[in-house]
Amino acid sequence: MEHGALSLIPPILALLMVMFTRRVLLSLGVGIIVGALMINQTQDMMINESLNLIISIVTGIFVVDGGINTWEFYIILFLLILGIIASLVTLTGGARAFGEWALKRVKTRTGAQFVAGLLGILIFIDDYFNSLTVGNVSRPFSDRHQISRAKLAYIVDSTAAPMCVIAPVSSWGAYIITIIGSILVTHGVSQYGALQAFLLMAPMNFYAIFAILFVFAVAYFKLDFGSMRTHEQRALETGELVDKSKGAVPGGNDDMKPLGNGRVGDLLWPIATLIVATVIFMITTGIQGTEGEKSILATFENTDVAAALVYGGLVSLAVTVVITILRKIPVKQFSLGIWSGIKSMLPAIYILVFAWTIIEIIGELGTGEYLASLVNEHIQIGYLPVLLFVIAGFMAFSTGTSWGTFGIMLPIAADIAAVTDINMLLPVLAAVLAGAIFGDHCSPISDTTILSSAGAGSHHIDHVLTQLPYALIVAFISIVGFLVLGFTTNVFLALLAAAAAFVAVIFIVNACIRGIYGKAEQQ
Structure with missing residues (x-):
């Protein structure tokens, strides 16, 4: 059954409930139930059929054709492994030692934010890997500089997908x-x-470029406003890195106390092993999955990212266990550390399962196809990049998946360019990529957003609400670039226009912050 505009009801309802109730699981659950009822609205036993649909979707996330659906299963397994590694590193004192080491070398809060941002740029192999690794590595020194977890989650999220894309x-x-x-x-x-087309499109992806640059501008010019400012001021004045009125971060293991005189290597060796081993397994699985001529591109095209993450995680976990044994951590505490690591990741896993479920529901309703149908060739050619940027953004925002948006919108954008002006092919494809990342950054049901919250140790809703204004600002800058690109097809002029808008926005936001909060707070 075609639901048309009604297919937007479940995702929009879930998103509104998230913003007003700040209870993510409840909101996603309501969206799932409403969507299932809409799918089965003509059935005589609508409630029973809807429940069966939900059960079958959740089962289908993990089981396909009688076998394990390795992608989702491996992602969850990797989360649990990473949680255990982080907990054991804390137990051995490695996290504390790294924090003390970094504190001697990173002297300012701005410097700490820069380091986190640079790590986000350097670890670009995969967004899941980026979000969780950068968040966990950065926490020791960001905590020492009293950077709120919401701010760290923003830095992690705004460098992960933009670099990967x-x-x-x-x-x-x-x-x-x-x-x-x-x-x-x-x-x-x-x-x-x-x-070559991908490389030519990279400088046209204005959202990805300026989202990364804006992270460093926010850190350097202290552009903290709205709820982000509330979190940062609380962290500076009271040392509370999360909003304690909401309770402890679900799954947080901040109460895990180090038992050993840890060394910096106790954290760096597991992380270095994780990075190297994961890359090796990505290459290995890519080679195994490539038929015919082997090449770097073919290898990464056919790599099994989820499997590589698990294999790399297991190797890193083995190194972490050896370090824990060498530090003579008691068996009882070692067991408690493992359980604490598992618990730390359970809230993120719950949200992921709910998000995957509502994404399947949205797919059944045809939400993506409806949004894509809003685009047609009967519009001014110059506005095509901007229009596709907005549509792709809203689709990714509503569905919580940038990859799904790529799969649907890139062929549609190409068809439109072929009908109107084939010279617009790369600009419209770049606009879709940029819009998908923008929507992904705004959506509370995006897996990357969820994992950025988990990696940084932030309340998920706090991360969503603090990042949203910054994403909207970068979207405005991107729209300026896509307007110029659409009417001139000149990448240099478009980048120049977007850069000018970027500088103007920084100046205006900085002036507004000084005017509202006073110059004293900016010192």
């Missing part, structure tokens, strides 16, 4: 290049290949 050697890059390749073949475009 413009890096060709990443799980995202391989996926996008594969789609682009089929688009080029379909429309007979031969002047550039898929990889």
Whole structure:
């Protein structure tokens, strides 16, 4: 059954409930139930059928054709492994030692935020890996500089997906290049290949570029406003890194006390092992999955990211266990550390399962197809990039999946460009990529947003609400760039216009903050 505009009801209802109730699981649950009832509205036993649908979807997340659905299962397994590693590193004193080491070298709060941002740029292989690793590595020194967890989650989230979407050697890059390749073949475009097209589109992805730059601008100019300012002021004045009125962060293991005189290596060795081993397994699984000629692009196109994360995580866990044994941690405390690590990741897993379920419900309702149908060729060509940016943004926001948005919107954007002006192909494809990342940043049901909260140790709703204004500002800057790109098709002029808007926004926001809060607080 076609639901048209009504297909927007479940995601919008869930999003509104999240913002007003600040109870993520309850809100997602209501969206799931409403969506299931809509799907089965013509059934005689609507409630029973709806419950059966929900059960089948949740079961289908983990079981397909009688076997394990390895992607979702491995992602959850990796979360549990990473939670255990983080807990044991805390237990051995490695996290504390790293915090003390970093405190001697990173002298300011601005410097600590810069380091977290640079880590987000450097670890670009995969967004899941980025969000969880950067958050866990950065926490020791960001906590010492009294940076709120909401601020850390913003830094992590706003460098993870934006870097992955413009890096060709990443799980995202391989996926996008594969789609682009089929688009080029379909429309007979031969002047550039898929990889070259991806590289040409990278400077047109204004949202990804300026989201990363804005992270450093926010840190340097102290552009904290709205609820982000509330969190930062609380952290500075009271040392409370999270809003304690909401209770402890679900699954947080901040009460885990170090039992050993840890060393910096107790944290760095597990993390370095995790990074190296994961990359090795990504290459290995990619080679195994590649038929015919082997190449770097083909390897990353066919890599099994979820499996690589689990294999790399297990190797890192083995190293962590050895370090724990060498530090002579008692068996009882070792067992409690493992359980604490598992508990720390359970809230993120609950939210992920609910988010995956509502994404399936939304897919059944045809929400993505309805949003895509709003785009047609009967519009001014110059407005195409902006329109596709907005549509892709709203689709990713509503569905919680940027990859799903890529899969639906990139072919549609290419079809429109083929009908109107084939020279607009790369600009409209870049607009879709940028819009999907924007919507992903705003959506509380986005898995990357959920994992950024988990990695940083932030209340999920706090991360969503504090990041939203910053994402909207970068979206405005991106719209300026896409307007110029649409009417000139000149990438340099478009980048220049977006850069000018970026500078103007920083100046205006900084002036407003000084005017509202006073110059004294900016010192």
